[in-house]
Amino acid sequence: MPIYEYHCDDCGKEFEKLVRFSDPVVNSPDCPNCQSTNTHKRISSVAVIGGSQTQSSSSCSSSGPFT
Secondary structure (H helix, E strand, O other): OOEEEEEEOOOOOEEEEEOOOOOOOOOOOOOOOOOOOOEEEOOOOOOOOOOOOOOOOOOOOOOOOOO
16 A cells, blocks of 8 residues: 655645555545645655565674684
8 A cells, every 4th residue: 555645735734544455545635634625646755664684693703603
């Protein structure tokens, strides 16, 4: 489920909207602050959630795999 960022042109508030794929298509949701319909989607950077972390270990340290 993507989260979209919106900006209200009337009050200046920025807000996020979680959109389910089963929800009807709404291009500009109402502002939760002032209930204006004068909102638009913002372009935001991509966030990556999850994934694997790698740890580097050195054979020279006391906590490395070689003792």
